Amino acid sequence: MRYSVRCLVTAVLLLFSELNYAQDQAAQFNHGKRVVIIMMDGFGMSYFKDAPMPYLKAMIAKGFFKQVNALMPTVTNANNTSICTGTFPEVNGISGNFFLNDKGEEEYMEDKHLVLAPTIFQKLKAYNIKSALVSSKKKSTTLLPEGTDLVLSPETADSAWISKIGKPASIYSAEVNYWSMQAGIYLLKNREDIRCLYIHTTDYPMHTWAPTDSNSINHLANIDNYIHQISEAAPDATILITADHDVNHKSRCVDIQKALLLQNVNIKLALSPEKDKYLKHHRGFGGAAYVYLNSAKDVQQVKSALSKIKGIETILTRAGAAKKYHLPVTRIGDLVVLGDSTTVFGDLESQPEEDLPATYRSHGSVYEIKVPLIILNAVKLPPASYFNYNKDLAAWLMDKKY
Ligand SMILES: [Zn+2]
Structure with missing residues (x-):
C-alpha cells in the first residue's frame, strides 16, 4: 500500500516537473x-x-x-x-x-x-x-x-x-x-x-x-x-x-525520354521533380530530372547517351546525388540530371525538344x-x-x- 502511494506521488511529481519544464520552455522560446x-x-x-x-x-x-x-x-x-x-x-x-x-x-x-x-x-x-x-x-x-x-x-x-x-x-x-x-x-x-x-x-x-x-x-x-x-x-x-x-528565363525544354529514344536508348521514366498541379506556372518543366532505368545494367549506356543531349550539364548517380545534395536515396531517380542555365526538362507531346517563349520562366537547377x-x-x-x-x-x- 505504502509502496503504491509512493509510486503515485512520484508519478504526480514527474508530471508536474514535465509541465513546469514545458512552461519554462514556452516562456523562454525566442525570449x-x-x-x-x-x-x-x-x-x-x-x-x-x-x-x-x-x-x-x-x-x-x-x-x-x-x-x-x-x-x-x-x-x-x-x-x-x-x-x-x-x-x-x-x-x-x-x-x-x-x-x-x-x-x-x-x-x-x-x-x-x-x-x-x-x-x-x-x-x-x-x-x-x-x-x-x-x-x-x-x-x-x-x-x-x-x-x-x-x-x-x-x-x-x-x-x-x-x-x-x-x-x-x-x-x-x-x-x-x-x-x-x-x-x-x-x-x-x-x-x-x-x-x-x-x-x-x-x-x-x-x-x-x-x-x-x-x-x-x-x-x-x-x-x-x-x-x-x-x-x-x-x-x-x-x-x-x-x-x-x-526563378529565371528558360529558352528550351527537353523531353529526356524522347531525346534518348532518338539514340535508341530506353528508360523507364524521366520525371521532373518540379512537375506540379499548378500547371499554369511553368507547365511542369524544371531544371532537374530524375531518370529511372529499366535495369541497373543500363546505367553506363544511359549516362553516355544523356551526356550527348544539349542542355544537360550534370549527370549524377543516385548515390552521388544523394551525397552531394543531401537527398533521400529512395525518393530520387537512378540518375539525377541537371540542366544548364536555359534548359528545362519535362513531358512534351510529340517532339524531343521545344523552344520556349521569351516570357517563359522557371527553376529547378543550380542556377536558381x-x-x-x-x-x-x-x-x-x-x-x-x-x-x-x-x-x-x-x-x-x-x-x-x-
Ligand atoms: Zn517555389
Whole structure:
C-alpha cells in the first residue's frame, strides 16, 4: 500500500516537473517574443537585389542578412519542407513535388505522411506553443500542417475567413499573396496566443514577370508594405524571411525520354521533380530530372547517351546525388540530371525538344540556388557562419543557446 502511494506521488511529481519544464520552455522560446516566418516563394537573389523594398532594406541594416543556398532540386516542396523542419531532404524525405513511390507510381508530394522529420510546429507543440500556417498554395497546408493549431489557404478559405479578409483572388495572381499577408496580419492582431506564424506565398508573380518588370516591382513593393504592417501589428515579433529558389528565363525544354529514344536508348521514366498541379506556372518543366532505368545494367549506356543531349550539364548517380545534395536515396531517380542555365526538362507531346517563349520562366537547377536569408528584430542570433542554407532560417530558435 505504502509502496503504491509512493509510486503515485512520484508519478504526480514527474508530471508536474514535465509541465513546469514545458512552461519554462514556452516562456523562454525566442525570449518570449513571437516569430513570423515568411517563406517567399521564388524570391531568389535576382528578385531581392532589384526589389524596391525600402522598409525591408532599412530593417536589414539593423538586422541580419546573408546570401545562402537553397536545396537541390530548387523546387518548392523540397525547400519549403526543409525550411519548416530545419533539415535536409535526406532527413525530411521530400525530394520534390513528384516522386516515384515504392509501387512504381508517380506520386504528388502533398501528404503530411511523406514528411519524415518534425515540423517546427510539432517541436513547439511539445512546449504548448501554438502555431499557424498560412499558405497561398493549398499544397503546403496538406504537406506541412502537423503540429499547427490553425492552417489557412486562400484556395480553401471558408466563409468566416472570407468575411474577415475578403474574397481571395485567383491562385494565378499577385493579389493572392496580399490575401495571405493580410490573413497573417489579422492573426497577429487578434490571436496573440499564436506565437509562431508561418506564411508561404506563391511564386506565380516570379514565373510571370522578370525582376525588372514593373508588375514584379509593384508586387514586391506591396509585399514590403505588408512586412511593414506585420512589424507594426507585432512589434515584439522576430521576422524571418527566406525563399525556396530563384526563378529565371528558360529558352528550351527537353523531353529526356524522347531525346534518348532518338539514340535508341530506353528508360523507364524521366520525371521532373518540379512537375506540379499548378500547371499554369511553368507547365511542369524544371531544371532537374530524375531518370529511372529499366535495369541497373543500363546505367553506363544511359549516362553516355544523356551526356550527348544539349542542355544537360550534370549527370549524377543516385548515390552521388544523394551525397552531394543531401537527398533521400529512395525518393530520387537512378540518375539525377541537371540542366544548364536555359534548359528545362519535362513531358512534351510529340517532339524531343521545344523552344520556349521569351516570357517563359522557371527553376529547378543550380542556377536558381541563391536566395536571401533575413532575420529582423532578434534578441540573440547564432554567428553568420551558422547560416549556410535556407533550411537554417528557423532551426536556431529551438537551440537554448540563442
Ligand atoms: Zn517555389
